[in-house]
Amino acid sequence: MHVTEPQQRPTELDGAAVSVAVRSLRDSGLAVIPEAYPLDYIAELHDAYHALLDSGPEGRVQPTSGTHHVQMQVPLVQPFSDVATVAHPFAVQVLTRVLGEKFQCSYYNSNTAYPGSTHQRVHRDSAPIFEDFAVPSPTTGIVVNIPLCDFTEENGSTEVWPGSHLIVDTPDDAGVELNERSKALASSRVNIPAGSIVLRDPRVWHRGTPNQSTQERAMLALVYKRSWWGWRAPSLRVPASTMRDWPEHVQQIFAGAPVDPD
Numbered sequence: 001m002h003v004t005e006p007q008q009r010p011t012e013l014d015g016a017a018v019s020v021a022v023r024s025l026r027d028s029g030l031a032v033i034p035e036a037y038p039l040d041y042i043a044e045l046h047d048a049y050h051a052l053l054d055s056g057p058e059g060r061v062q063p064t065s066g067t068h069h070v071q072m073q074v075p076l077v078q079p080f081s082d083v084a085t086v087a088h089p090f091a092v093q094v095l096t097r098v099l100g101e102k103f104q105c106s107y108y109n110s111n112t113a114y115p116g117s118t119h120q121r122v123h124r125d126s127a128p129i130f131e132d133f134a135v136p137s138p139t140t141g142i143v144v145n146i147p148l149c150d151f152t153e154e155n156g157s158t159e160v161w162p163g164s165h166l167i168v169d170t171p172d173d174a175g176v177e178l179n180e181r182s183k184a185l186a187s188s189r190v191n192i193p194a195g196s197i198v199l200r201d202p203r204v205w206h207r208g209t210p211n212q213s214t215q216e217r218a219m220l221a222l223v224y225k226r227s228w229w230g231w232r233a234p235s236l237r238v239p240a241s242t243m244r245d246w247p248e249h250v251q252q253i254f255a256g257a258p259v260d261p262d
Contacts, residue, residue, distance in 0.1 A: 013090050021094045021199065025139065029165035029204035032190070033090050033197040037146075041084065042194045046148040048079050049218060053112060064111070066120035069208050072110045073235045074220060076254075080108075081242045086222065087250045091144050091197055098139055099226045104256045106141070107223035107233040113156040113211040120209075122161075122178040125202035128168065129229070136166045140229050145198040146220040151191055156211035158190045165203035178205055224253070232256050 013021070013033070024031040053061065053072055061072045074080045086105065095103050130137045151157035161182055173181070182205055189209070190198060200206070202223065211217050225231065236257045243251060243259050 011089060013093050018093050018097060022097045025094070025098060025142070025199060025201060028162035029201035030160060030162060030190070031094065031199045032192055033094075033199070034192065035195050036088055036090050036197045037084070037195045039195055042146075042148060044079055045085065045146070045220070046194075046218070049074075049110065049148055049220070050216070053216075053218070064120065064208075065123070066118045066208060068114040068117035068211070069120055070112050070114070071221075072112070074108050074110050076108065076238050076242050080220070081246075083247065083250055085146065085220070087253055088144075088197060091199065092249075094199060095142055095144075095224050098142060099224060102227035103224050103253065104227060104232075105222055105253050106225045106229075106231055106236065106256070107221070108236055109221045109233075110218060111208065111221055112216050112218040113208050114216050115211050115214055117156055117208065117211040120207040122182045122205050122207045124164070124178070124205050125223075128203060131169070134168060136168055139165075139201050141202050141223055141225040143200045143202050144222045144224065145200065146222075147192060147194055147196060147198070148218045148220065149215070150193050151217065151219075152213075153189060153191060154211075155213040155215065155217040156209045157192075157217075159187050159207050159209050160190060160200070161185050161187050161205040164205040165201040167205075 021031040021033065052075075061070055063069065064071050076086075079085065086108070125143060126141065128137050129140055149155070164185065192198065223233075238254050238257050238259050239262055240259050241262045243254070246254070
């Protein structure tokens with residue numbers, strides 16, 4: 001599942017590493033790029049995120065399944081709008097190979113598990129677009145997670161079912177919860193250090209797990225889609241000053257989002 005061994009922060013992945021990531025996404029539905037970010041960069045994101053989370057902006061923080069799990073809309077302002085956050089060159093290389101040259105961001109959110117959290121229900125972020133196909137369709141979107149701390153067994157690292165993105169539902173599956181179906185399949189935990197990037201097919205079955213530590217476990221979550229897929233979260237809006245500050249290639253990634261006056 002890991003793309004490359006830790007390295008001296010190159011500005012891009014070599015071709016072999018990109019191919020490994022693409023293959024991992026195709027086969028397991030997941031890929032991990034370690035040491036994509038320096039730890040001081042993640043520390044800045046962590047502090048800014050928790051300051052925003054603690055302030056509890058109206059309508060921005062919402063509970064998710066399971067006890068003490070929340071999600072929060074992330075505003076596209078610094079440091080959350082930094083190019084390295086929304087369009088890390090490693091991630092862009094892989095996204096371009098999987099989704100095409102004109103992929104776009106359609107969602108920007110976050111997930112936090114507080115101490116004492118329970119298991120979430122097993123779920124997938126999106127069902128196959130073409131539900132009448134008897135075979136799995138190509139990937140139409142990728143979730144990019146940026147952990148804001150080490151993800152461990154103790155603090156509730158995400159549990160995933162590799163390969164589940166290739167499962168095609170049948171009429172017999174109607175009404176059968178993934179919690180039940182997942183019992184027949186092997187799962188694994190995404191235990192990774194801060195500074196990593198996780199790429200995941202949104203069809204992969206997954207869930208948050210109990211946080212038995214004394215600190216919150218949080219990650220940023222961005223969704224990128226193929227250019228022809230029209231879905232976009234209504235909450236994804238870009239301040240005009242942010243759009244102006246971005247280089248052209250990042251403006252293209254967010255071209256489908258409304259731009260708000262400063």
